[in-house]
Amino acid sequence: MIFLFMKLNWGLHLNFSSLLFSLTYHAIHTRLMLLHDLRNEDGIKSFFQEVTAVNWLRPEADPFLADADFNNIFISGESAGGGIAHHLALKMGPTRINGYILLQPFFGGAERTESEACSHADASASLTLEGSDQCWRMALPVGSTRDDPLANPFGPGGPRWEEVEVGPMVVVVAERDLLRDRGVEYGKRLREFGKKVEVVEIEGAEHGFLSLDSLSPAVDELVAIIKRFVGENLRGL
Structure with a gap:
């Protein structure tokens, strides 16, 4: 089973449904897509709702999930959903989750990276630096900077990584993404x-x-990456 966190709108729904169909076609047993609407008033802190959702689903699963393999669970997210997958990795650890698939995770930081600093040269980009900054202004608590642990995994007050247990993970980045x-x-x-x-x-x-x-x-390549990662981290086969 793969939990997939994404922004909820019709166009993306169709494209992610196409991705899940491709995964199923390639013999990856994808049973559920969990849609996440990132326009939540509580901003990115709403990821705590996703922890609750994952914990709730196993005992309360509907009949359509009767064939789902709850012994093999992967958490995935795209863009801001990738950030949620990161926070779930911190919260849930490796014990109950086989692995984490972060697709272009939406991380931030006060200091610009090279790919961010050079992003002005690509006027046709789907995500601009100004757009990224605006997203963080809306998502973070009032008074916080982009070094808040909700945005920057290595900022002040972030996790003590040497003490954190994290399951296997694949991070997919894109060459022309300012967040690369x-x-x-x-x-x-x-x-x-x-x-x-x-x-x-x-x-x-x-x-x-x-x-x-x-x-x-690029999507075909992504499907191959997910297929390989899932195959390498299945249990009990």
């Missing part, structure tokens, strides 16, 4: 703390490439 360097740095830093984290870069892709064209070669 943050995803790369996230994987690098976690590996330095001894975590099992892989970073995969999709060449030529930009932020939200799945919502732009669900039939692109």
Whole structure:
């Protein structure tokens, strides 16, 4: 079973449904897509609702999930949903979750990365630096900066990574995404703390490439990445 956290709107719903169909076609047993509306008034702190949802589902599962394998659960999220997947990894650890799939996770920080600083050169980008900053102003508590732990995994007051247990993880970044360097740095830093984290870069892709064209070669590459990661981390087979 894969829990997938994403922004809720009709166009994205169709594209993510296409992704799940592709995963199923390639013999990955995807049973559930959990939609997350990131327009919540409580901002990014609403990820606590997702912890509750994951904990609730197993004992309360509807009949349509009767064939779901609750012994093999993966958490995934795209963009802001990738940030939620990160926070769930901190909250839930490796015991009950096979692995985490972070797709272009929406991390932030007060200091600009190289990919952020150079993003002004790409006027056609789906995510701009101004847009990213605006998202954080709306999502973070009043008075917080982009170094708040909700935005920056390595900011002041963040987790003591040497003491945190995190399950296997793959972080997918896109070459033309202004958030690329943050995803790369996230994987690098976690590996330095001894975590099992892989970073995969999709060449030529930009932020939200799945919502732009669900039939692109980049999405085919993404399906292959997820298929391999899930296959490597299944239990009891």
